[in-house]
Amino acid sequence: MNAELTFLFIIEVIGTIAFAISGIRMAAAKHFDWFGAYTVGLVTAIGGGTLRDILLGIPVFWMQTWWYLAVTGLSLFIVIAFKKILVKTQILFIFDTIGLGLFVVIGIQKTIAADYPFWVAVIMGVITGALGGVIRDILVNNEPLLFQKDIYATACFAGGIVYWIMSLTGASQLAQGLACAAVVILIRILAVRFSWSLPVLNQNE
Amino acid sequence: MNAELTFLFIIEVIGTIAFAISGIRMAAAKHFDWFGAYTVGLVTAIGGGTLRDILLGIPVFWMQTWWYLAVTGLSLFIVIAFKKILVKTQILFIFDTIGLGLFVVIGIQKTIAADYPFWVAVIMGVITGALGGVIRDILVNNEPLLFQKDIYATACFAGGIVYWIMSLTGASQLAQGLACAAVVILIRILAVRFSWSLPVLNQNE
Amino acid sequence: MNAELTFLFIIEVIGTIAFAISGIRMAAAKHFDWFGAYTVGLVTAIGGGTLRDILLGIPVFWMQTWWYLAVTGLSLFIVIAFKKILVKTQILFIFDTIGLGLFVVIGIQKTIAADYPFWVAVIMGVITGALGGVIRDILVNNEPLLFQKDIYATACFAGGIVYWIMSLTGASQLAQGLACAAVVILIRILAVRFSWSLPVLNQNE
Numbered sequence: 176m177n178a179e180l181t182f183l184f185i186i187e188v189i190g191t192i193a194f195a196i197s198g199i200r201m202a203a204a205k206h207f208d209w210f211g212a213y214t215v216g217l218v219t220a221i222g223g224g225t226l227r228d229i230l231l232g233i234p235v236f237w238m239q240t241w242w243y244l245a246v247t248g249l250s251l252f253i254v255i256a257f258k259k260i261l262v263k264t265q266i267l268f269i270f271d272t273i274g275l276g277l278f279v280v281i282g283i284q285k286t287i288a289a290d291y292p293f294w295v296a297v298i299m300g301v302i303t304g305a306l307g308g309v310i311r312d313i314l315v316n317n318e319p320l321l322f323q324k325d326i327y328a329t330a331c332f333a334g335g336i337v338y339w340i341m342s343l344t345g346a347s348q349l350a351q352g353l354a355c356a357a358v359v360i361l362i363r364i365l366a367v368r369f370s371w372s373l374p375v376l377n378q379n380e
Numbered sequence: 381m382n383a384e385l386t387f388l389f390i391i392e393v394i395g396t397i398a399f400a401i402s403g404i405r406m407a408a409a410k411h412f413d414w415f416g417a418y419t420v421g422l423v424t425a426i427g428g429g430t431l432r433d434i435l436l437g438i439p440v441f442w443m444q445t446w447w448y449l450a451v452t453g454l455s456l457f458i459v460i461a462f463k464k465i466l467v468k469t470q471i472l473f474i475f476d477t478i479g480l481g482l483f484v485v486i487g488i489q490k491t492i493a494a495d496y497p498f499w500v501a502v503i504m505g506v507i508t509g510a511l512g513g514v515i516r517d518i519l520v521n522n523e524p525l526l527f528q529k530d531i532y533a534t535a536c537f538a539g540g541i542v543y544w545i546m547s548l549t550g551a552s553q554l555a556q557g558l559a560c561a562a563v564v565i566l567i568r569i570l571a572v573r574f575s576w577s578l579p580v581l582n583q584n585e
Numbered sequence: 586m587n588a589e590l591t592f593l594f595i596i597e598v599i600g601t602i603a604f605a606i607s608g609i610r611m612a613a614a615k616h617f618d619w620f621g622a623y624t625v626g627l628v629t630a631i632g633g634g635t636l637r638d639i640l641l642g643i644p645v646f647w648m649q650t651w652w653y654l655a656v657t658g659l660s661l662f663i664v665i666a667f668k669k670i671l672v673k674t675q676i677l678f679i680f681d682t683i684g685l686g687l688f689v690v691i692g693i694q695k696t697i698a699a700d701y702p703f704w705v706a707v708i709m710g711v712i713t714g715a716l717g718g719v720i721r722d723i724l725v726n727n728e729p730l731l732f733q734k735d736i737y738a739t740a741c742f743a744g745g746i747v748y749w750i751m752s753l754t755g756a757s758q759l760a761q762g763l764a765c766a767a768v769v770i771l772i773r774i775l776a777v778r779f780s781w782s783l784p785v786l787n788q789n790e
Contacts, residue, residue, distance in 0.1 A: 199786070208783035210739050225640075230430075230440055235640055238705050254786070295443050313518060313723060329415050373413035376404070376459070435635075435645055500648050518723060534620050578618035581609070581664070 187281070188246055190274020194220040195250035197271060198311045203254065205315050212254075215314050217247045223306035227282055227299045231289045272363045276356030279304040279331045283338050283355065284348070293342065297335035304331040304359070326366045326373060334359035392486070393451055395479020399425040400455035402476060403516045410520050414456065420519050422452045428511035432487055432504045436494045477568045481561030484509040484536045488543050488560065489553070498547065502540035509536040509564070531571045531578060539564035597691070598656055600684020604630040605660035607681060608721045613664065615725045622664075625724050627657045633716035637692055637709045641699045682773045686766030689714040689741045693748050693765065694758070703752065707745035714741040714769070736776045736783060744769035 198219030202212040221237045228235045237243040260266075282303025286296035305328040338355035346354075365371065403424030407417040426442045433440045442448040465471075487508025491501035510533040543560035551559075570576065608629030612622040631647045638645045647653040670676075692713025696706035715738040748765035756764075775781065 203786035206785050208785050210736070210742075210783050212786045214738070229434060229639060230443065232439070234642070238640065238701065241702075241704050244704070244708075291443065292446075294446050294449070298449075309519075314719075316521070316726070326415070328419070332415075373415050375411050375413050376408035376417045434639060435648065437644070496648065497651075499651050499654070503654075514724075521726070531620070533624070537620075578620050580616050580618050581613035581622045 183277070186273060186277045188242075189270050190277050191220045191243060191246050192250045192253070193267060193270035193274045194278075194307055195247045196254055196267060197308070199251055199254045201311060201315050201317075207315075209251065213247060213251050215311055216250055217244065218314060219307040219311040220247055220250075221307065222310040223278065223303040224282070226306055227285065227303050230302075231286060231291065231299070233285070233289055268367070272360050273356075275304050275327075275331065275363060276334065276359040279334045279359050280338070280352040280355050283335060284352070293339045297332065297339060300335040300338070300355075301328055301331040304328070326362065326371055329373060330359045330362040330366065333362055388482070391478060391482045393447075394475050395482050396425045396448060396451050397455045397458070398472060398475035398479045399483075399512055400452045401459055401472060402513070404456055404459045406516060406520050406522075408459065412520075417459075418452060418456050420516055421455055422449065423519060424512040424516040425452055425455075426512070427515040428483065428508040429487070431511055432490065432508050435507075436491060436496065436504070438490070438494055473572070477565050478561075480509050480532075480536065480568060481539065481564040484539045484564050485543070485557040485561050488540060489557065498544045502537065502544060505540040505543070505560075506533055506536040509533070531567065531576055534578060535564045535567040535571065538567055593687070596683065596687045598652075599680050600687050601630045601653060601656050602660045602663070603677060603680035603684045604688075604717055605657045606664055606677060607718070609661055609664045611721060611725050611727075617725075619661065623657060623661050625721055626660055627654065628724060629717040629721040630657060630660075631717065632720040633688065633713040634692070636716055637695065637713050640712075641696060641701065641709065643695070643699055678777070682770050683766075685714050685737075685741065685773060686744065686769040689744045689769050690748070690762040690765050693745060694762065703749045707742065707749060710745040710748070710765075711738055711741040714738070736772065736781055739783060740769045740772040740776065743772055 195216035199212045199216035202215040207215065221243055224236050279300040282300040283296045286299040287293070291299075308327070334355040337358045338351050341351040341354050400421035404417045404421035407420040412420065426448055429441050484505040487505040488501040491504040492498070496504075513532070539560040542563045543556050546556040546559050605626035609622045609626035612625040617625065631653055634646050689710040692710040693706040696709040697703070701709075718737070744765040747768045748761050751761040751764050
């Protein structure tokens with residue numbers, strides 16, 4: 176169990192770094208200063224979980240330990256030191272996708288632990304995974320990418336549904352979480368590779 | 381009493397649909413996909429009440445029952461199936477205005493029930509009625525319409541004041557609510573018909 | 586002690602007016618109506634403290650007394666009546682800077698009183714001082730100035746660190762608060778006078 180918790184912790188750190196870096200790089204593209212870039216990175220990484228905790232009425236997770244702030248600082252350092260490597264490789268996409276899968280699982284588990292029904296947990300999984308990016312886009316004054324490209328939030332939603340179905344089969348919590356994360360990651364990768372997208376609403380107005 | 385509650389419930393459903401549709405149609409005009417349009421519709425319908433419940437420190441209303449999510453799904457279906465009828469008729473404006481009136485009443489009643497003074501209740505009435513539209517405009521990256529056209533929020537405010545005055549006269553809660561909703565609806569309709577608007581601040585800068 | 590509380594109260598009123606006026610004037614520049622300008626002014630003045638109170642899980646400060654609403658109304662009157670004086674003099678900048686210093690102190694003291702560690706208090710100081718301006722910029726659909734010009738939030742952060750250091754020396758709470766506010770005010774004034782700014786992140790993308 177200890178090894179499992181350590182594993183989850185490492186994945187959450189990697190996911191947080193990936194989310195923070197995506198915010199920092201978007202802020203850099205808009206010529207924000209270091210402080211602004213750090214702030215956008217932090218909000219991207221913790222924004223979804225913060226709204227989840229406020230809605231659930233539980234203590235806000237990043238106020239319990241300083242390491243989310245430290246990890247965001249590390250992310251800023253990585254962006255400054257390794258920008259050429261980051262731009263050229265796919266490594267950020269891979270981290271971001273793994274982090275997304277785990278963030279959805281965390282959101283669902285916290286909601287179930289707070290005694291909410293499963294349909295609320297699915298929504299909290301989507302919020303935990305996808306809202307940070309929406310706040311990031313609002314802060315840099317872009318139209319939220321979430322609502323226009325790829326199927327980021329849809330992948331979170333599908334993962335949540337799989338978690339729900341698995342819970343009905345009596346599978347262990349670990350198996351439920353792994354299946355959920357696997358579905359989120361798989362759909363996200365396939366969607367980007369094959370340019371999947373949801374149909375656009377046409378209203379001619 | 382049972383008939384009265386059923387009546388209020390039906391009006392709230394209609395108001396929720398009208399609010400959700402206004403969000404979905406604005407998302408469609410910006411070429412969002414279905415998921416994005418659903419999300420914008422949902423946030424338009426529940427955003428005001430969500431902030432109200434967070435500020436009051438009471439359980440968030442839409443997490444207690446799944447029907448707000450279902451009604452938003454119905455709204456998406458309506459937009460896709462009946463878009464020509466929606467564009468041509470005034471029916472949306474009528475629903476939206478009735479819903480606005482009731483949302484203000486709900487916001488005031490919940491605040492009073494949570495033992496806050498009346499001036500807080502008036503603000504919560506305005507937030508419940510008008511904030512969903514502000515979040516909608518931010519999500520689709522428009523300047524909030526609330527602050528530029530018609531007197532949407534002002535109608536909510538006037539309704540809240542009338543509710544307050546009625547409460548001082550010892551009228552029944554039903555009478556207070558009806559008078560409040562009637563004022564909101566009347567002012568909104570008159571404002572649109574006669575192009576009322578508040579004076580613009582001129583600062584030449 | 587009574588004189589000290591009265592002094593703090595007067596400074597908080599002045600800070601609230603300065604923050605509200607900055608919101609109202611930005612709304613006026615975008616041709617908002619009076620109601621919209623009042624709302625933007627109110628949110629600028631109370632937005633940071635509201636998020637702080639929600640995150641800390643304590644009652645929201647402006648719902649305990651109506652005077653924040655009244656003071657914002659006074660601010661609107663000041664903007665309408667004295668716009669020429671406001672545009673020409675530096676008085677607004679001075680009020681705004683003094684208010685900023687005190688808002689940071691209030692945010693830190695409330696967080697410590699709610700039994701959070703000091704690194705959370707520093708963040709809450711920054712949020713109390715700087716977030717209102719970010720929400721103001723989002724509402725009028727500007728890119729948040731915070732992230733682009735001067736070192737507004739950085740001054741708050743530096744003040745928070747000084748408060749923290751002072752608390753380790755066993756200085757009185759009053760001395761801690763005065764040192765913190767002085768640092769915020771000094772850095773802000775020096776930054777504007779000498780055009781200090783943080784380095785911009787360059788990412789060529």
